[in-house]
Amino acid sequence: MDADEVLLRTLTPTVIGILVRRGADFAAAEDAVQEALVEAVRTWPDDPPREPKGWLVTVAWRKFLDGARADTSRRHREVLVEGEPEPGPGEAADDTLQLYFLCAHPSLTPASAVALTLRAVGGLTTRQIAQAYLVPEATMAQRISRAKRTVAGVRLNQPGDVATVLRVLYLVFNEGYSGDVDLAAEAIRLTRQLAATTSHEEVAGLLALMLLHHARRPARTGPGGKLVPLAEQDRGRWDTSLIAEGVEVLQTALARDRLGEFQAQAAIAALHADAATVEETDWVQIVEWYDELVRLTGSPVARLNRAVAVGQADGPPAGLAALAGLDPGLPRYTAAAAYLHERKGDPATAARLYAEAARSAPNLPEREHLTRQAARLNAQLRG
């Protein structure tokens, strides 16, 4: 991604905010800014503007007026622009925060909220979003239009719920990487930008969580997209500066003593990051953080992960006992059971469970990983 593209993406929410302050409704402002972005991508390489933000505002406003030409209120809008002061830095930050809330509005489906956030807050083009999610551009364009119609009646100055915004950003991050847009990096950028406009502890918690997981990315996949589990990763390939930043962001948030699920998850990731070798992992503390996470969320997935951690801290039988109360239909339940049975010294059961887990794996690298585990144990059993 070149410098212009970074700049364009960063300026997008600010410019939408300026257009809305001038009297444009959100949907029209967003369309106008998107058109201006497309024009910038086309013309800036040969003819860079002296004032990128001023250029974007001018071009987007012109696009907006073009779009509204048939509209009888056009004259009114032009009058409005006269004497309208540029928003100050504080107001621009408020505008950006409001855009996050609007794009993650609870009336939107998760997929719509993700698409709208990437376009209006992230400054990505519809084509880039479509490529990242492997759907045709026309489908993504419709998804975004519908999302904009859904929030058409929402006023931009209403306070929103940070938790809904965080869920959207988490989804973008967890989608991983496909196409030429790095969604994980994009999610980090958007979470950083959000952290700059609000001091909410969970925003910091999510940012720390993302940084700590992103730090492991170079070590997480082997040749051909092969999944390398945490215990087998080459920790020398973890990004230490991302880890340092993640730990610092997390510690600042934890010091304020308002714990939330993302801070707890980040704490678990930080404990893994802190271990120079897998043997040095502080599983007792990790179990304690999972206890917090279960208390905060009641999530069955957190209980499942806790059972695996208990298996490390107190031995496989304790882990299997922790697993016993959970729904076997949970994603990755069978894989966790297979792992604990192998560590308990029951390769036959483990092999059968790994094979079963492979059949219901939700993605190809995981399926292949689980199949290899089953194959390894079966070969061992044959002697």
Next chain:
Amino acid sequence: MAKYLLLKHYRSASAPAPIACEPMDQWTPEEVSAHMQYMADFATRLEGTGEFVDGQALSPEGTFVRYDGEGRPPVTDGPFAETKDLIAGWMVIDVDSYERALELAGELSAAPGQGGKPIYEWLELRPFLSAPPTITE
């Protein structure tokens, strides 16, 4: 979001539905057109809801092909025109939930046949394997 493949099976002999459906070439031209229009409208509607990915119809006759050793041409078998279970086409959708995928598959299965009545076509719903998530622990 999750992607699903809708495989349109045409099971002439094993249809459990109360409607006995003759092959399409026994329908009236208008009935054939109405059936095709239903598919096209369905795809257009899904594009409008932001859920359409792709879809194609397939020729009913296919050929089985397999490798036959170094330096030899591939072995072919078929076509098998009399198969009881042929795949007439497919559609890929991108939806928020499994429930939504079921709902859409049910709608597509209600495409009209003779007399404008739904043909109760069997559709097989298969989830795509996605990219692995970043956070699993």
